[in-house]
Amino acid sequence: MERCRLVFSGSGGQGIITAAVILAEAAVLHDDLTAVQAQAYGPEARGGASRSDVIISDSDIYFPKVIQPNVLVCLTQESYNKFYTIIRPGGLLITDTRYVKTWEKVDARQLELPMYLTVMEKIGKPIVFNIFMLGALISMTNLVRPESIMKVLETRIPPNFLEMNRKALLMGTELGAKYSQ
Amino acid sequence: MERCRLVFSGSGGQGIITAAVILAEAAVLHDDLTAVQAQAYGPEARGGASRSDVIISDSDIYFPKVIQPNVLVCLTQESYNKFYTIIRPGGLLITDTRYVKTWEKVDARQLELPMYLTVMEKIGKPIVFNIFMLGALISMTNLVRPESIMKVLETRIPPNFLEMNRKALLMGTELGAKYSQ
Numbered sequence: 001m002e003r004c005r006l007v008f009s010g011s012g013g014q015g016i017i018t019a020a021v022i023l024a025e026a027a028v029l030h031d032d033l034t035a036v037q038a039q040a041y042g043p044e045a046r047g048g049a050s051r052s053d054v055i056i057s058d059s060d061i062y063f064p065k066v067i068q069p070n071v072l073v074c075l076t077q078e079s080y081n082k083f084y085t086i087i088r089p090g091g092l093l094i095t096d097t098r099y100v101k102t103w104e105k106v107d108a109r110q111l112e113l114p115m116y117l118t119v120m121e122k123i124g125k126p127i128v129f130n131i132f133m134l135g136a137l138i139s140m141t142n143l144v145r146p147e148s149i150m151k152v153l154e155t156r157i158p159p160n161f162l163e164m165n166r167k168a169l170l171m172g173t174e175l176g177a178k179y180s181q
Numbered sequence: 182m183e184r185c186r187l188v189f190s191g192s193g194g195q196g197i198i199t200a201a202v203i204l205a206e207a208a209v210l211h212d213d214l215t216a217v218q219a220q221a222y223g224p225e226a227r228g229g230a231s232r233s234d235v236i237i238s239d240s241d242i243y244f245p246k247v248i249q250p251n252v253l254v255c256l257t258q259e260s261y262n263k264f265y266t267i268i269r270p271g272g273l274l275i276t277d278t279r280y281v282k283t284w285e286k287v288d289a290r291q292l293e294l295p296m297y298l299t300v301m302e303k304i305g306k307p308i309v310f311n312i313f314m315l316g317a318l319i320s321m322t323n324l325v326r327p328e329s330i331m332k333v334l335e336t337r338i339p340p341n342f343l344e345m346n347r348k349a350l351l352m353g354t355e356l357g358a359k360y361s362q
Contacts, residue, residue: 017202021198024222029193034222039202041217041218042209045209061221063246065244
């Protein structure tokens with residue numbers, strides 16, 4: 001497995017830290033990988049461009065901050081504007097159609113996915129936006145198995161919300177599968 | 182303000198990552214500080230000795246992993262056994278009376294607090310153990326204000342669980358105040 005360095009970016013309340021923690025736990029606890037996960041908060045976090053980093057590997061990882069991600073997810077225009085330049089050449093840059101309207105030219109595969117709109121249309125609850133995004137991400141990258149994400153969710157989410165999360169994850173993987181390479 | 186390097190350790194389900202994320206957010210969003218927060222998961226995370234790191238400062242922070250914490254919290258015997266040696270000489274080492282029974286000699290202030298027992302006796306819900314711990318911690322260290330923690334909780338916790346969390350935080354600060362220096 002190639003080492004994967006991811007940055008999730010967006011604004012507070014979009015659940016990017018939770019998504020990063022869930023992804024890292026799934027990789028370590030259920031897919032026999034190693035992971036580090038970190039967030040660095042500066043003054044810009046107060047403005048709405050926060051980021052959460054994950055590195056997943058099958059060997060030891062020493063430095064937890066991602067310098068040049070090969071996968072970058074931007075869930076707001078502000079976070080896109082702030083972070084799009086850090087994408088590794090040839091990497092994958094995912095944005096959400098509802099939140100990111102203006103793109104710049106980058107040397108990466110840039111994908112605009114209707115994640116928020118699909119969540120609102122099919123489930124109607126913005127709270128599972130981050131889980132839908134995780135579903136799309138893992139189906140495009142084959143980083144961890146959907147079952148591993150579900151196992152982590154089962155330990156974190158009250159039983160009455162689990163079905164909604166399962167649905168969001170599954171629908172995310174279906175959307176991602178259309179773009180899988 | 183002196184830079185504070187904290188390590189929370191324990192087993193999955195005790196909420197140490199959530200506590201670390203909440204503490205970092207409170208510091209950055211409401212107390213005008215800078216923070217980085219990270220978890221590195223290795224094979225030992227599968228066994229029950231996971232850790233979560235926070236650095237809080239009033240200036241820039243470059244390296245997110247804590248090498249020698251000046252505050253170390255251990256919520257299981259296994260995590261204590263694994264991490265007690267990393268405490269900075271002269272630092273503060275907090276354990277929970279229910280979970281850590283055997284101590285080693287360290288060159289640090291070692292405090293055994295009945296956090297879990299108090300939570301179970303006064304609130305009866307283990308889910309707020311981590312918030313009680315945060316309350317005790319901030320009242321002993323004056324790292325961030327309790328109101329700042331509450332503001333973060335208000336954005337993360339469903340309204341019907343907020344009162345229970347407020348109570349856990351407050352009771353934690355009261356226990357911590359007895360040991361404040």
